[in-house]
Amino acid sequence: MSYQIPKFRHPDLPVNDLGYTRADYEGSISTLCAGCGHDSISGAIVRACHELSIEPHKIAKLSGIGCSSKSPTYFLGKSHGFNSVHGRMPSVVTGAAMANRDLLYLGVSGDGDTASIGMGQFAHVARRNLNMVYIVMNNGCYGLTKGQDSATADEGSVSKKGDANIYSAIDLCATALQMGATFVARSFSGDKEQLVPLIKAATRHRGFAFIDVVSPCVTFNNNPGSTKSYEFVREHAEATGTVDFVPMQKEITTDYEAGFSHEVTLHDGSSIHLYKMEENLDPFDRTSALISMEKHRVAGDILTGLIYMDKDSRDLHDVMETSSRPLNTLGAEDLCPGNQMLKNINASLR
Amino acid sequence: MKKLESVNDFVIKFANVNGTGSASANNMFAKALFRMGLPVSPKNIFPSNIQGLPTWYEVRVSEKGYLGRRGGIDIALSVNPQSMAQDIREVEPGGYFIYDNTKPLDLRLVRNDVNIIGIPLTRICNDEYKDPRQRQLFKNVIYVGALAALLDMDFKVLTDLVADQFKGKEKLILPNIHALELGHQYARNNVECPIGIRVQSADAVGDQILLDGNTALGLGAVYGGATVAAWYPITPSTSVVDAFEKYARRIRIDPGTGRKNYAIVQAEDELSAIGMVIGASWNGARAFTATSGPGISLMSEFLGLAYFAEIPTVLFDVQRAGPSTGMPTRTQQSDILSTAYASHGDTKQVLLFPSTPKECFDFGAQSFDLAERLQTPIILMTDLDLGMNDNMSPPLEWEDGREYDRGKVMTAEQLEAGMEFGRYTDVDGDAICYRTYPATHPSRGAYFTRGTSRDEKAVYTEKGEEYEENMLRLMRKWDTIKEYVPGPETISAAQETDIAVLYFGTSEQSSREALDYLAEEGVHMDAMRVRAFPFNHEVKAFIEEHDQVFVIEQNRDAQLRTLLMAEFEFGPDKLKSVLCFDGTPISARNIKKQINQHLDGGAVEPLHRTKVASSGGE
Numbered sequence: 001m002s003y004q005i006p007k008f009r010h011p012d013l014p015v016n017d018l019g020y021t022r023a024d025y026e027g028s029i030s031t032l033c034a035g036c037g038h039d040s041i042s043g044a045i046v047r048a049c050h051e052l053s054i055e056p057h058k059i060a061k062l063s064g065i066g067c068s069s070k071s072p073t074y075f076l077g078k079s080h081g082f083n084s085v086h087g088r089m090p091s092v093v094t095g096a097a098m099a100n101r102d103l104l105y106l107g108v109s110g111d112g113d114t115a116s117i118g119m120g121q122f123a124h125v126a127r128r129n130l131n132m133v134y135i136v137m138n139n140g141c142y143g144l145t146k147g148q149d150s151a152t153a154d155e156g157s158v159s160k161k162g163d164a165n166i167y168s169a170i171d172l173c174a175t176a177l178q179m180g181a182t183f184v185a186r187s188f189s190g191d192k193e194q195l196v197p198l199i200k201a202a203t204r205h206r207g208f209a210f211i212d213v214v215s216p217c218v219t220f221n222n223n224p225g226s227t228k229s230y231e232f233v234r235e236h237a238e239a240t241g242t243v244d245f246v247p248m249q250k251e252i253t254t255d256y257e258a259g260f261s262h263e264v265t266l267h268d269g270s271s272i273h274l275y276k277m278e279e280n281l282d283p284f285d286r287t288s289a290l291i292s293m294e295k296h297r298v299a300g301d302i303l304t305g306l307i308y309m310d311k312d313s314r315d316l317h318d319v320m321e322t323s324s325r326p327l328n329t330l331g332a333e334d335l336c337p338g339n340q341m342l343k344n345i346n347a348s349l350r
Numbered sequence: 351m352k353k354l355e356s357v358n359d360f361v362i363k364f365a366n367v368n369g370t371g372s373a374s375a376n377n378m379f380a381k382a383l384f385r386m387g388l389p390v391s392p393k394n395i396f397p398s399n400i401q402g403l404p405t406w407y408e409v410r411v412s413e414k415g416y417l418g419r420r421g422g423i424d425i426a427l428s429v430n431p432q433s434m435a436q437d438i439r440e441v442e443p444g445g446y447f448i449y450d451n452t453k454p455l456d457l458r459l460v461r462n463d464v465n466i467i468g469i470p471l472t473r474i475c476n477d478e479y480k481d482p483r484q485r486q487l488f489k490n491v492i493y494v495g496a497l498a499a500l501l502d503m504d505f506k507v508l509t510d511l512v513a514d515q516f517k518g519k520e521k522l523i524l525p526n527i528h529a530l531e532l533g534h535q536y537a538r539n540n541v542e543c544p545i546g547i548r549v550q551s552a553d554a555v556g557d558q559i560l561l562d563g564n565t566a567l568g569l570g571a572v573y574g575g576a577t578v579a580a581w582y583p584i585t586p587s588t589s590v591v592d593a594f595e596k597y598a599r600r601i602r603i604d605p606g607t608g609r610k611n612y613a614i615v616q617a618e619d620e621l622s623a624i625g626m627v628i629g630a631s632w633n634g635a636r637a638f639t640a641t642s643g644p645g646i647s648l649m650s651e652f653l654g655l656a657y658f659a660e661i662p663t664v665l666f667d668v669q670r671a672g673p674s675t676g677m678p679t680r681t682q683q684s685d686i687l688s689t690a691y692a693s694h695g696d697t698k699q700v701l702l703f704p705s706t707p708k709e710c711f712d713f714g715a716q717s718f719d720l721a722e723r724l725q726t727p728i729i730l731m732t733d734l735d736l737g738m739n740d741n742m743s744p745p746l747e748w749e750d751g752r753e754y755d756r757g758k759v760m761t762a763e764q765l766e767a768g769m770e771f772g773r774y775t776d777v778d779g780d781a782i783c784y785r786t787y788p789a790t791h792p793s794r795g796a797y798f799t800r801g802t803s804r805d806e807k808a809v810y811t812e813k814g815e816e817y818e819e820n821m822l823r824l825m826r827k828w829d830t831i832k833e834y835v836p837g838p839e840t841i842s843a844a845q846e847t848d849i850a851v852l853y854f855g856t857s858e859q860s861s862r863e864a865l866d867y868l869a870e871e872g873v874h875m876d877a878m879r880v881r882a883f884p885f886n887h888e889v890k891a892f893i894e895e896h897d898q899v900f901v902i903e904q905n906r907d908a909q910l911r912t913l914l915m916a917e918f919e920f921g922p923d924k925l926k927s928v929l930c931f932d933g934t935p936i937s938a939r940n941i942k943k944q945i946n947q948h949l950d951g952g953a954v955e956p957l958h959r960t961k962v963a964s965s966g967g968e
Binding site for chain 1: 384385557558559560561569572573575577578580601602604607608609610611612613615617618619621622623624625626627628629630631632633634635637651652655745746747748749750752753754786787788789790791792793796797798799800801810
């Protein structure tokens with residue numbers, strides 16, 4: 001059973017450019033465990049979409065199977081949603097995006113859904129540079145089946161049962177980079193100040209925008225010895241820098257010091273301001289991004305923030321040269337060549 | 351010695367080495383006969399290999415219009431020493447064995463009851479050409495030229511065909527005609543022409559065309575309005591998407607912008623391919639994929655989701671012999687059960703069974719209407735024989751002005767006007783519910799798609815009664831589906847009879863021919879061709895009206911018979927099996943023999959079935 005959030009709201013809630021309050025971007029009440037990191041990410045998605053004034057119905061939210069994949073029910077209640085099959089969300093999004101290039105596709109997945117059963121589809125959707133935002137709610141374990149290690153669990157990380165993980169971990173950001181993703185970021189469910197602008201920037205990126213969000217599982221993987229616990233992540237997260245997302249024609253000011261800042265203009269005219277903290281990282285260079293990530297991994301840190309971005313990314317529709325009109329709006333008059341053409345074809349077959 | 355004598359009625363089998371360009375020469379031979387007004391059915395029997403293994407090409411010529419495999423070989427044309435022993439063994443007594451006698455024939459192979467004709471193909475090539483590749487390619491053309499003399503073909507038809515085939519590559523026309531003449535002259539000067547079997551121009555093909563089913567399917571998808579194709583390469587289905595792309599490139603480019611009004615994605619596997627189709631269809635585009643048996647296995651989970659979530663899905667299954675390391679280049683009808691009940695849970699899937707390229711085109715285009723009207727997967731079941739061989743077919747037609755049936759889709763206007771939307775609410779009583787495309791309306795009509803853990807408004811629930819209610823509605827929908835899918839075709843015997851045959855797909859032609867043979871012997875049988883699953887009441891009535899019905903199919907386990915028994919609860923005594931599963935198309939002689947055995951000896955012991963059925967080469 002999912003429960004609707006009460007409709008009553010404070011009359012003075014702030015509205016965005018479309019006149020919507022944040023409540024217009026919420027979904028049903030979450031049935032995840034109290035304190036679940038995933039709920040914070042859902043909140044960040046709601047905030048990002050509200051602040052960017054994206055029309056809720058122009059978003060399609062899709063997921064696979066697992067705790068993370070249940071979460072689309074808990075945000076964007078006015079958007080169409082699709083809870084597909086385990087590990088196969090990328091293919092469903094690919095088809096959907098082929099049918100209508102004008103929507104914002106938001107894929108939500110987990111570490112089991114992406115790094116194990118869905119690894120193949122993840123690799124290939126990155127490689128095709130599909131225009132979508134792909135968020136992994138990464139808690140290093142299988143929550144719905146009660147806490148088995150996932151493929152992103154770090155080697156040696158201790159689960160609630162007390163066993164140390166004996167396998168090496170898959171780093172989804174590194175995988176995404178190697179597979180050709182054109183926007184790669186990592187964040188932490190407990191750091192909305194970083195996560196919200198990253199989600200905003202990802203929505204405006206033209207191409208495959210991947211955000212790996214470490215999201216502790218309070219029930220099965222928040223114990224001492226776990227490298228995906230709130231405590232561990234807070235202690236070991238190191239940010240690449242600070243990101244501000246600036247929608248087109250909107251000036252915002254920040255408190256950050258000048259000097260280290262990059263300004264990146266996106267295809268629709270909006271821009272990202274990047275304030276560097278990690279000196280050795282050039283986020284516009286794939287090699288630099290990979291080296292930086294590997295160094296932090298070896299040091300036992302978690303590198304967060306925007307790790308890589310290709311400013312000149314061309315998405316799947318660009319490279320395939322598909323019509324700028326969404327394919328799902330074409331009718332028989334655009335699609336069916338008629339009987340005369342068939343007569344000619346028949347004649348060539350005699 | 352006896353010599354087979356016939357005019358416009360024979361079976362010839364070419365034995366070649368694969369990768370030597372023989373298929374196009376053999377195809378030229380078949381097409382020339384077709385242009386002489388003769389019904390032909392060429393069948394390419396090829397290995398899963400690119401170069402070097404034996405490959406065969408069988409051409410049936412029948413002025414009467416029999417297009418199935420007859421069984422037996424009247425003329426073998428052998429240019430492959432590897433398979434020569436087998437090839438000569440297969441020739442009917444009194445038949446002809448034509449071989450390359452540059453090397454003398456192994457005396458141990460000689461049969462006294464077969465007419466042996468030598469044409470020194472290698473020597474002619476070596477004398478004429480210096481380039482080894484030319485020697486190989488033209489050898490094929492030379493034997494076609496020789497056949498033209500041996501069978502008394504209209505030589506001008508052949509030379510015109512060469513000119514047509516190489517339009518745009520004019521430099522190749524004269525060398526090919528020259529090679530034809532080399533073979534023609536040699537045969538005329540050295541062999542008594544024509545042999546006992548010969549051809550003459552006739553008027554037996556009318557306006558028919560020669561086309562492979564996969565191309566027809568690709569065209570059906572273009573005409574049916576498919577805009578998204580997602581697929582993973584697998585023999586024998588690959589050429590479906592190839593054909594779709596070929597025609598889409600020609601006729602689906604936006605004239606204003608030069609951009610494509612279609613998207614083709616080569617997926618990483620079949621799971622992904624069907625996932626893309628489901629995603630695109632969910633989002634309001636017409637989408638399809640094409641695959642074969644192993645792909646069906648991989649797609650099964652998604653087919654379940656599409657069934658339960660009621661998402662239009664079009665899937666073309668070009669069946670082959672299983673499994674993955676089975677006989678991927680040989681034909682079968684062996685995916686019937688794996689598709690009819692594809693997936694976990696209680697699922698039933700809609701199957702269509704075309705039997706000609708025209709039906710591939712018609713059903714292919716219709717699949718999209720059916721999928722959207724019925725909101726469920728439509729699996730079109732063709733096979734390698736229909737899909738990859740040129741089949742004679744009525745011409746393709748499209749009624750101009752025909753509109754696509756997009757099914758029940760609630761529009762923004764309807765939502766705005768206050769029409770109530772419940773994704774899984776049966777408002778019309780036909781158990782088909784309204785859906786909405788994403789982004790239809792700013793505040794109404796959005797819903798969450800998931801399997802079955804939801805109520806009729808698509809709100810999450812795990813209540814047992816809601817699940818049961820939904821599953822019962824899906825069964826009512828199954829009854830609605832019966833009214834929409836193509837019904838069966840019936841042919842009544844010349845005399846009243848209480849026995850009948852029932853067949854589907856590519857067994858049609860051989861079955862009808864076998865019925866003619868049986869009728870000549872006084873055995874009259876009614877016939878039904880099933881064209882879709884679910885079966886409608888006519889199928890049930892037909893079986894009930896007869897004491898015994900022979901179900902003819904190309905698999906080991908009598909899968910269609912099993913389906914009939916499961917759906918209608920007929921007993922095993924009522925339905926008898928006629929089977930072929932050696933990977934070659936079922937032949938008329940084989941069908942006749944199996945039916946005779948049933949009628950003569952009563953029940954055939956199941957243990958012997960393999961022996962009977964594997965005599966597909968007859």
